[in-house]
Amino acid sequence: MARILMVASEVAPFAKTGGLADVLGALPKALSALGHDCRVLMPLYGEISRSGLRRVYDHLPLWLNGTHFDTAVWQADGTVPVYFLEADALFDREGLYGDSEGDYPDNHLRFAVFARAALEVVRRIFRPDILHCHDWQAGLIPAYIRGPLSLDPTFLAVRTLVTIHNLGYQGIFPGSVLPEIGLEPDQFTAEGVEFWGRVNYLKAGLVYADALSTVSRTYAREIQTPEYGFGLDGVLRARANNLTGILNGVDYTEWDPSVDSHIPANYSCDDLSGKKVCKRELLSQFGLPEAAMKQPLVGIVSRFTSQKGTDLIAAIGEELVKEDLSLVALGSGEPQYEAMFQDLVQLDPEKIGLRIGYNNGLSHLIEAGSDIFLMPSRYEPCGLSQIYSLRYGTIPVVRATGGLDDTIDEESGFKFNKYSGPDLLACLRSALAAYSDCDAWKTMMRHAMGRDFSWDVSAREYSRLYQHLLTPGALNP
Numbered sequence: 001m002a003r004i005l006m007v008a009s010e011v012a013p014f015a016k017t018g019g020l021a022d023v024l025g026a027l028p029k030a031l032s033a034l035g036h037d038c039r040v041l042m043p044l045y046g047e048i049s050r051s052g053l054r055r056v057y058d059h060l061p062l063w064l065n066g067t068h069f070d071t072a073v074w075q076a077d078g079t080v081p082v083y084f085l086e087a088d089a090l091f092d093r094e095g096l097y098g099d100s101e102g103d104y105p106d107n108h109l110r111f112a113v114f115a116r117a118a119l120e121v122v123r124r125i126f127r128p129d130i131l132h133c134h135d136w137q138a139g140l141i142p143a144y145i146r147g148p149l150s151l152d153p154t155f156l157a158v159r160t161l162v163t164i165h166n167l168g169y170q171g172i173f174p175g176s177v178l179p180e181i182g183l184e185p186d187q188f189t190a191e192g193v194e195f196w197g198r199v200n201y202l203k204a205g206l207v208y209a210d211a212l213s214t215v216s217r218t219y220a221r222e223i224q225t226p227e228y229g230f231g232l233d234g235v236l237r238a239r240a241n242n243l244t245g246i247l248n249g250v251d252y253t254e255w256d257p258s259v260d261s262h263i264p265a266n267y268s269c270d271d272l273s274g275k276k277v278c279k280r281e282l283l284s285q286f287g288l289p290e291a292a293m294k295q296p297l298v299g300i301v302s303r304f305t306s307q308k309g310t311d312l313i314a315a316i317g318e319e320l321v322k323e324d325l326s327l328v329a330l331g332s333g334e335p336q337y338e339a340m341f342q343d344l345v346q347l348d349p350e351k352i353g354l355r356i357g358y359n360n361g362l363s364h365l366i367e368a369g370s371d372i373f374l375m376p377s378r379y380e381p382c383g384l385s386q387i388y389s390l391r392y393g394t395i396p397v398v399r400a401t402g403g404l405d406d407t408i409d410e411e412s413g414f415k416f417n418k419y420s421g422p423d424l425l426a427c428l429r430s431a432l433a434a435y436s437d438c439d440a441w442k443t444m445m446r447h448a449m450g451r452d453f454s455w456d457v458s459a460r461e462y463s464r465l466y467q468h469l470l471t472p473g474a475l476n477p
């Protein structure tokens with residue numbers, strides 16, 4: 001069994017802005033259940049309470065380019081110990097990455113210190129076999145090991161894995177930060193961390209890590225193409241032999257209609273009657289008429305960004321409201337995409353309901369009360385919401401990309417390929433037609449509800465990857 005240190009900027013339940021935190025909250029536990037000694041390191045943000053934590057290392061020595069940073073390490077005990085890097089000048093702030101003014105201007109320094117400190121944790125607190133680095137915020141770790149620390153025996157036997165949760169976020173900063181973050185000047189090349197004259201933290205991880213992974217097989221393939229590669233497709237193609245896709249799992253203690261405490265009635269495959277109660281409640285919460293109980297109800301829970309296909313939904317608005325359906329949407333994001341949904345409501349407020357904001361309880365009710373879940377993403381590394389929908393018997397209509405393609409089959413949902421309004425509309429119409437055949441629809445619901453995406457399966461795949469990395473000779477070309 002392996003000793004694993006995961007390094008990430010978000011870990012549920014301590015700090016979360018997206019799916020990354022859920023993965024870090026669940027995967028280490030599943031690995032520990034398989035017998036691994038898995039631990040996690042994250043920053044000690046201002047929003048994290050120190051009561052319940054203990055300080056396990058005072059004054060971790062940390063220097064970058066001759067500047068000293070006062071850091072310490074705290075720990076939360078549990079089956080998976082979580083370490084927190086204290087560096088108050090950098091992390092004791094209102095947000096994780098920024099505030100109302102935008103991203104913090106020193107994010108390059110914050111996550112350089114974090115990455116460099118992870119290596120001091122390895123030296124002084126917990127020496128792992130595998131350093132598992134997540135996203136750009138931990139991307140510099142392999143670059144330090146292969147650059148300024150390349151002669152340091154501490155790290156010789158440590159293998160690094162970088163997991164990409166979303167290639168759309170790379171941590172790109174001006175080239176002038178290079179000395180400040182303590183990398184070697186000769187690492188600032190196209191074969192290193194340089195990206196069009198700037199420093200790219202994710203690229204640093206992709207270039208220098210021993211192995212790479214992302215969160216679905218299809219996304220692993222797609223990111224090697226210019227269409228999905230965000231400028232890093234060449235780098236990823238060069239590392240294709242070391243890149244794998246492992247699907248995320250979901251937490252069925254939180255997301256299962258038979259135990260969900262956020263919904264007005266529980267239900268299961270054997271007794272679906274509670275789903276109607278949820279639908280009625282959902283319509284009422286969105287102020288839609290009771291008569292809509294007879295029509296299919298389409299649900300959306302999403303960040304409103306270009307990634308999620310909001311513009312496609314807007315493009316078919318006129319046709320959508322002519323269909324025999326109702327639609328409820330919950331989300332927030334970029335103002336232009338929020339405005340698209342507001343315009344959609346104006347087309348027919350009796351059919352379209354909208355809630356702008358973040359509301360966990362309501363997201364559960366939408367999963368439970370809808371008949372169809374709509375997720376027409378432009379790209380989707382894994383996607384969790386469509387996997388929840390399956391368990392709630394809410395049939396997903398998705399674009400066949402990334403994790404959406406890997407998790408939805410013909411017996412449990414509807415998929416379309418081309419990113420276009422007419423293709424989305426045609427796919428949605430197929431789903432609406434299928435809904436009118438009550439027995440066939442119930443068969444589909446039961447198939448969907450029976451599918452299993454628990455973490456145990458994913459953890460076993462990571463486990464195999466770690467074992468492979470630790471096999472002598474595995475990394476030789």
Ligand code: ADP
Binds near residue numbers: 018019303359360
């Ligand atoms: P991403 O991580 O790209 O946003 P995922 O589908 O992987 O997409 O995960 C999204 C998660 O965030 C789901 O758990 C979903 O329910 C939740 N979510 C997204 N927007 C909202 C919202 N406005 N209110 C509540 N939960 C939301």
